[in-house]
Amino acid sequence: MLKVDGAAARRSVDMVVVGDASCGKTSLITTLVSAIFPESVPRVLQQVRVPPEETADGIALSITDTSSAQEDRAQTLKQVAQADVVLVVYSSAEEATFARVRSYWLPEITKVFKGSIIVVGNKSDLVTKSEEHAAELRGKMNPLLGDFRQVDACTECSAKLNINVSDVFQLAQQAVVYPIAPLFNTQTRELAPRFVGSLRRVFRIFDQDKDDMLSDAELIDFQETCFGARLQPTDIEDVKTMLEAEGADNVAAAGITFKGFLRIHQKFIERNRAETAWLVLRQFGFNDRLQLMVPRRALSLERNNRTRHKVAPFPGVVRDQSVELSKAAQAFLDDIFHQFDRDRDQALSSAELDEIFSICPGGMRPWTASRFATAFSQDHAGTTANNSDAATTTGGDEDPNELLTVDEALSAGAPPAALSYIDDFPFGTRTDANGNISLSGWRAQWHMITLLQPHLTLLFLYFLGFDSGKERALVLTRKRAVENACNDLQRHTVRAFVFGAQGVGKSSLLDALTGGGVAAADARTPSSYTFSSEYNLDEDARRKRSCRNVVGRVRSKSSTGGATTVGASGAPAPTRHFVLTEVAAEDDALEEALANDMVDCDLAIMMFDSTNPSSVDWLAGLQKRIPESVPLVFLATKVDLAEAERLLGETQGSGKGAAAVAAAAKAKARMTKEDMLAEDPAHISQAIEEATMLCASYSLPNPEPVALVLPKNRLRLGKLFELLLSAALRPDLARPVSEEKRAQQRRQRLIRSSLRISLVVSVLVGAGLLAHSFLGSTRKQSASESSQGTSLQASSAPAPRVPADDFRYDYDGYQTSSPATR
DSSP, rough: OOOOOTOOOOOEEEEEEETTTTTTHHHHHHHHHHHSSSSOOSSSOOEEEEOGGGGGTTEEEEEEEEHHHHHHHHHHHHHTTTEEEEEEEEEETTTTHHHHHIIIIHHHHHHHOEEEEEEEEOGGGGGGOOOHHHHHHHHHHHHHHHHTTTTEEEEEEEETTBBBBBHHHHHHHHHHHOTTTTTTEEETTEHHHHHHHHHHHHHHHHTTOOOSSSSHHHHHHHHHHHSOOOOOOHHHHHHHHHHHHHOGGETTTEEEEHHHHHOOOOOOOTTOOHHHHHHHHHHTTBBBTTTEEEEEGGGGGGGGGGSSSOOSSSSSSSSTTEEEEEEHHHHHHHHHHHHOOOSSEEEHHHHHHHHHHHGGGGGOOOHHHHHHHHHHHHHTTOOOTTTTTTOOOTTTOTTTTTOHHHHHHHTTTOOGGGGGGGTTTTTTTTTTTTOOEEEHHHHHHHHHHHHHHHHHHHHHHHHHHHOOTTSSSSOOOHHHHHHHHHHHOOSSEEEEEEEEEEESHHHHHHHHHHHOHHHHHHHHHHHSSSTTTOOOOOHHHHHHHHEEEEEEEEEEOTTOOOSSBBOOOOOOOEEEEEEEEOSSHHHHHHHHHHHHGGTTEEEEEEEETTTOOOHHHHHHHTHHHHHHHTTTEEEEEESSSHHHHHHHHHHHTTOOOOOHHHHHHHHHHHHHHHHHHHHHHHHHHHHHHHHHHHHHHHHOOEEOOOOOOOTHHHHHHHHHHHHHHHHHGGGSSSOOOOOOHHHHHHHHHHHHHOOOOOOHHHHHHHHHHHHHHHHHHHHHHHHHHHHHHHHHHHSSSSOOOOOOGGGOOOOOSEEEEETTTT
């Protein structure tokens, strides 16, 4: 469980003791400190401090004695206003002092103090203990508790005999550390609504099987997690027996119901055991005001990184990667859908969505979070986290256990940009005929939120009880540089920017993805937005709203015409969640879309009006600013006319080159504007021909015809989205190639060809030299072997005998042959 240990840890408690003179205020404090009743005491005791090591809970106590004199009234009330808890002391032996508690002390104190008050009857040793006295005491205290909601408890003690003295101050300390007022209404004897909502979140966290009950195993898990003790089977049976005796709907066959869970906590509170409820609440992030605090570690992506390198908490630094839901988070959200689909119609109605997000602060949803940020900051202005100044920073060395308020958590990520607008719910995803969100739409909506504003996904998964301590909530995709090198986009959520001049039909294309068609744009009115009556759109909000995002599930188109793309491994590729972002034609939105080399864009969809050639000129100017790494697809809208569709089909089927298309475009360009307006097909043909020529100049496929009228074109639009997704998944097929790049590619091809030829020639020459060298060495070896054989034969034959006189020496000393020979 994602626990928040010590969510409201307190180090000290300031107590102020007030009451009439001679009631024993000073004696009570002295007996606590020294354990000895003083025979004489000063008029007002100096402030007493009890170190934490001397208290049971390790909390330091500061006890302030006060004067009851009328002239010190202002000073006494000032001390009361600065206290954490006030003890009002009266004498149990003097009825008049108790009457003064009701008539004077409590009215005066409640004017300046809003904390807990403990009413203490001292000198109980002077009163006879009996059933009559106990009944009389209850008769006095119950009206007091009913009339003054700040009075948490009433008790008696004896400073002289040291009876219940330590219990009095322990009760006062617990009234601060474990206050009853936020949990229980002492007047109506009912649990506070905010406490019920807090327990609902705890109940749902431990309801692991999502059956709206706590089984025996889940109840044991709750006990071990919150209190470190294991329930025995007999203990569970005793609890169930007690609950069944108080109401049949507290227990069911499968376990304890939520109503029974509430009754368990109410029983503890009624027995002055409020610390039991607070131990549970604080372990799950609730502070003293029952406001849910968010630990910074719940918003961190570090646990989701597979590497050992530290990752920035939110995208913006890791711009080359996007964020997606983990399988565990997807399964968790699917379980929530099925749990709260009460009518089993495979869709979530508005009431069912309300129930899902009832455990979130203020009942907000991810698509309404931006509207709640300002409201929360105003409503909880006095609540601060441990270090609120660091809440807006990301990365660095922040304490992962630092607690943030909801407003700080909402602003902890990068501020949502215009292109990250997600408030167009439910029009941004698929719904059924009644406008209820389907399972497919529920999944798609969360995938889109994770892609555009991942910190919101982390925050709401924490609200809804996802255990990120056991499973990763989000994962990072492969780096885009790797995917570009492999020409294989393996992201499960793909994003496309939709560009086009005003009026070309961008919104209609977005509506077609969610199944709304052209009619959906007319249905979107301010009243259709959740909480729109409480939310006034300023200019910035309207600008963001004009840059819509929608999401839908799309199957990629295979090369064989099948339904899915087959990857390199031979396995069918899964369906993708396809996010379309409408980029308004205004300069601000365009600049944001084109920033950072469009690293957030997987595909640029260039839409033009086939009846308006100027819309093509607008795209031609934009084309020069789009990086060549981004794949492009041109769409020709408003081609419902048969002539326009026929002309486009002829252009695509005839295989006309760029020169032929340009010639046709120039011929049409000679027409006047009036002639074009008078003849729609000719006007359409000029826009299509100019777009086709623009595509040809960048080696892009010809424009695709689009007729955004549902339902008759639903099948064709489905194939269109398959085509668009395929272009994003295989980006090399749709990347623009400029003249400069083509020239560069030609040079590179020429260099590569030259290198190949040089390599082949070098190999052939080297092989020839090697063969020649080998043959030469072979010949030499053969000749050497022949000569060695002849010498060996000559040396083995007997030498002929020559007579001695056959030799003589000439005068030069040289041996010559015999005279006969010469």
